[in-house]
Amino acid sequence: MFTGIIEELGVVTKLEREQKNLHLTIKANFTSQLKIDQSVAHNGVCLTVVNIDGEEYTVTAIDETLSKTNLGEIKKGDIINLERGMQMGARLDGHIVQGHVDQTALCTAVTEKKGSWEFSFEYDPDMQNITIEKGSITINGVSLTVVNSKKNSFSVAIIPYTFEHTNFKNIKKGTRVNLEFDVIGKYVKRLTELQ
Structure with a gap:
């Protein structure tokens, strides 16, 4: 975990x-x-x-x-x-991440926003993973908040600290990244499919 x-x-x-x-x-x-x-x-x-x-x-x-x-x-x-791995009893500063990548995505745009960056990604919708506005997503292991959620694409906003202390500074248009969708969202989606 x-x-x-x-x-x-x-x-x-x-x-x-x-x-x-x-x-x-x-x-x-x-x-x-x-x-x-x-x-x-x-x-x-x-x-x-x-x-x-x-x-x-x-x-x-x-x-x-x-x-x-x-x-x-x-x-x-x-x-x-x-x-x-997370230590039991430690603060959960990001969100629950399993380390099990669901699929990859391609970066479609990097936009500088006067002190921050917006990274946009597109993924294969055939795997039926979803994002929701203000929900959690893990990109290359980084816990982030989704913005501009669409059927098979989304964006994230990156602050300068995250940009400098992760490999986001090396991500460009066309870079393939790992996605792990929110585990709670995956369970909810699965439960609604069973009904």
Whole structure:
């Protein structure tokens, strides 16, 4: 379980293919605090730590994860958003995030708004995920509030702190991002489908 509040940015230092799996080695300041078998969200994707070596740790993404997220497009040197699992009893500053990406979206526009930015995204409506105005969405692991919600598109407003402390500063028109839709909304939608 995560909150969508990014702890730090990691740097991809090594990518190694093994059959259909991809081992990602990440350099992060909190590596010394990690342990093997711990969950860490990488651009919103929950992956298990399988190796630790100094300031770097390794996680493995399987074929299904690579096909449903933007991790298959990651390159050595890329900056990714990192968050360790939520501690029980800690504040929930973002919203409930599972680290299970529902689908990807493409950035369709980045508009500077005199001190903030508006990022617009479009996603495949065939998967029947929904957003609602002022509802929660997780983009590359970042907990955000939806604005301009439409059938298969939406926007988010990004403050300068979020822009500087996440990989939003690297997102441009055409960039593919990971989306995790609000878990409560997903359960409500499923319940109404069963009636």
